[in-house]
Amino acid sequence: MTNISKYDVIIVKFPFASSLKYKARPAVVVSSSLYNESSRDTLLILAISSNVNYKLNFEPEIVNWETSGLLKPSIFKSAVATIEKSHLLTKIGTLSDTDIKRLEIMIQDIC
Secondary structure (H helix, E strand, O other): OOOOOOOEEEEEEEEOOOOOOEEEEEEEEOOOHHHHOOOOOEEEEEEEEOOOOOOOOOOOEOOOOOOOOOOOOOEEEEEEEEEEHHHEEEEEEEOOHHHHHHHHHHHHHHO
């Protein structure tokens, strides 16, 4: 697998909070290069959803969703997870500078 960096948009087997099941979903890597390059076999990710009509007021839309590799207009969800690197299916893109700023504001608001 290609090196994964902070702000990469990836497809992962995303865990559901209410069960042990997984589904392929887009996410953005939020862990730092220091963390990602360590010997840990995990990544810190934040979920992405194309359900733009069902969002909380602090979950921003991804402005440059097409250049990030997404297929539909999408939002950053306030669902952060630690996943095994083995759950990473593929990298599809990287966030634009505009969307990185929007994500950072959201993270400041929720953390």
